[in-house]
Amino acid sequence: MSELTENEHIIKVNLPGGIVAAGDLLDILKAAEKAGIEHVSLGNRQQLFLSAAPEQLEDLEHEFSIADIDYEIGTDMYPNIVSSYVSEDIFSTSNWLREGVYKDILDLFDEKPKLKINLADNNQTFIPFFTGNLNFIASDKNNYWHLHIRFPKTNVFYTWPKLIYTEDIPSLSLNIEKVILANKAQFYDQPKIDGNLLFLEVASDKKISRNPEENLILPDFHLPYYEGFNRYGDKYWLGIFKRNEQYSVAFLIDVCAVCLQSRIGQLNTTPWKSLIIKGISAEGRKQWNWILAKHRINVRHASNELNWQIEDQCEYALNLKNHLVRQFDKDDIRTFKLCFAIKINPKTGLFGSVIIRKKGGSQNTGEEQHERFEILHTRDFNPNSKDFITYRDNVTLENLPSSLITLCDYFYEIQTNGDTFSPAEPDFELDTKAKETPVLVYQCKHCQTVYDEAFGDPVNDIPARTSFARLPETYCCQMCEAPKTDFIEVDKNVLFSLS
Numbered sequence: 001m002s003e004l005t006e007n008e009h010i011i012k013v014n015l016p017g018g019i020v021a022a023g024d025l026l027d028i029l030k031a032a033e034k035a036g037i038e039h040v041s042l043g044n045r046q047q048l049f050l051s052a053a054p055e056q057l058e059d060l061e062h063e064f065s066i067a068d069i070d071y072e073i074g075t076d077m078y079p080n081i082v083s084s085y086v087s088e089d090i091f092s093t094s095n096w097l098r099e100g101v102y103k104d105i106l107d108l109f110d111e112k113p114k115l116k117i118n119l120a121d122n123n124q125t126f127i128p129f130f131t132g133n134l135n136f137i138a139s140d141k142n143n144y145w146h147l148h149i150r151f152p153k154t155n156v157f158y159t160w161p162k163l164i165y166t167e168d169i170p171s172l173s174l175n176i177e178k179v180i181l182a183n184k185a186q187f188y189d190q191p192k193i194d195g196n197l198l199f200l201e202v203a204s205d206k207k208i209s210r211n212p213e214e215n216l217i218l219p220d221f222h223l224p225y226y227e228g229f230n231r232y233g234d235k236y237w238l239g240i241f242k243r244n245e246q247y248s249v250a251f252l253i254d255v256c257a258v259c260l261q262s263r264i265g266q267l268n269t270t271p272w273k274s275l276i277i278k279g280i281s282a283e284g285r286k287q288w289n290w291i292l293a294k295h296r297i298n299v300r301h302a303s304n305e306l307n308w309q310i311e312d313q314c315e316y317a318l319n320l321k322n323h324l325v326r327q328f329d330k331d332d333i334r335t336f337k338l339c340f341a342i343k344i345n346p347k348t349g350l351f352g353s354v355i356i357r358k359k360g361g362s363q364n365t366g367e368e369q370h371e372r373f374e375i376l377h378t379r380d381f382n383p384n385s386k387d388f389i390t391y392r393d394n395v396t397l398e399n400l401p402s403s404l405i406t407l408c409d410y411f412y413e414i415q416t417n418g419d420t421f422s423p424a425e426p427d428f429e430l431d432t433k434a435k436e437t438p439v440l441v442y443q444c445k446h447c448q449t450v451y452d453e454a455f456g457d458p459v460n461d462i463p464a465r466t467s468f469a470r471l472p473e474t475y476c477c478q479m480c481e482a483p484k485t486d487f488i489e490v491d492k493n494v495l496f497s498l499s
Helices: 022-034 054-067 099-107 166-182 195-202 249-261 285-294 315-330 400-415 427-434 492-498
Strands: 009-013 019-021 039-042 048-052 117-120 134-138 144-150 157-159 163-165 228-232 235-241 266-269 274-280 308-310 340-343 354-358 372-378 388-396 440-444 487-491
Touching: 009 054, 019 022, 019 099, 022 054, 022 249, 022 266, 039 249, 048 054, 099 166, 134 166, 144 166, 157 195, 163 166, 166 195, 249 266, 249 274, 249 285, 274 285, 308 315, 315 340, 315 400, 354 400, 372 400, 388 400
Parallel strands: 117 134, 308 340, 340 354
Antiparallel strands: 009 048, 019 266, 039 048, 134 144, 144 157, 144 163, 228 235, 235 274, 266 274, 354 372, 372 388, 440 487
16 A cells, blocks of 8 residues: 555455455445545555545544444454465365355354464465464364464464364464463463463364374475466356555455456455455456456566565565566576565564565664665465475675575575586496586485585575585585584586486
């Protein structure tokens, strides 16, 4: 959204599970239109935001009251429940998790939760798994879920030792919330927390549960391109993204009207602050194209621009993202399989394989030359990983783009093991190849990460052409932090002939 004036108010409307009926969204938009509000925006937790001047707020509240719309002004006491329903059929197909299961869970909440709750299919990577406080992830067993708790205002995780039955998710969530909020000295904003104490406190409440037969295995991360018209089965889905995070009320009213005319019952919001409409017929595409043309909506942004998470209602982070995206585009940088997050507030739970964290937490210092950033990445570059490694610290705004570009290059170097591709050689050359002079590299015996003197180790600030013998005795593996003594000498020719 555009930068707020001093007296403007932020109004949040939760859209549970990122699912909203076209008629309900139309009621929200009509109320906004009557109050003179021209734009709305979406949030990281699939919610809807409006900004209203004081003279608009009274009219908006009146219209919301008439339409029985629940909302908050300037607070997030009741965070939206996030779900991966939007990915069903278009980005993933679960063995048992369907629309009805998601909606049954949402309908069973008889109170609005105060903790952040995520409901995620274990077969998709479009919706983050661990950005909530209570992260329910579907297991391979019908109607049973893994639960991973991230205690509020911390990065402390606890794996619930039992699988949770679908119908028990709402009541268990509210019971866990009650215990945590009643015992903040033990479970809230603490550097060390014993999750077993929470389990013992709540386990006395009898629920249907079972022991997990195996640990949760997360899929390899891949963020799909989520814009434009895309076919699935005999239907199409349409993804819409706005780079300035603003959606005009007039455009969305037309979207709702087309949905209702074509009997598309609902729309979906995503944590990437985009909108997805499913179930568009081949004949209906013409009408949708007309609406997109009428409102000048672009549905072909570069992946570099789509794969970002920034804090809600943060003009500073939005401007910084746009600055970095322009630099990525200028240098034609590949970012496939990477996603980025900009953190201004230190305890914001954002999703990303690369994290740009502003030091000091100020949104606008007014002195760019003094701004400093820390760049981190997950240990395996999977944004669902819970472990982060500092790549660079105290980076200036001027050097931030080049440091990120270097990190992207490093990521692809890891993906290719630092080797270069060569076409397959004829069989008669195999004997000659086997007799090549050995090229020694050093491989971690735990995670198989290779230290090649030709490349050095950018993560640990080791320049290229540094011999392994010259590495300090305190050197550790860039991936698993194993000591230098746990590296073994191997022939690079043999290593890559086996890969």
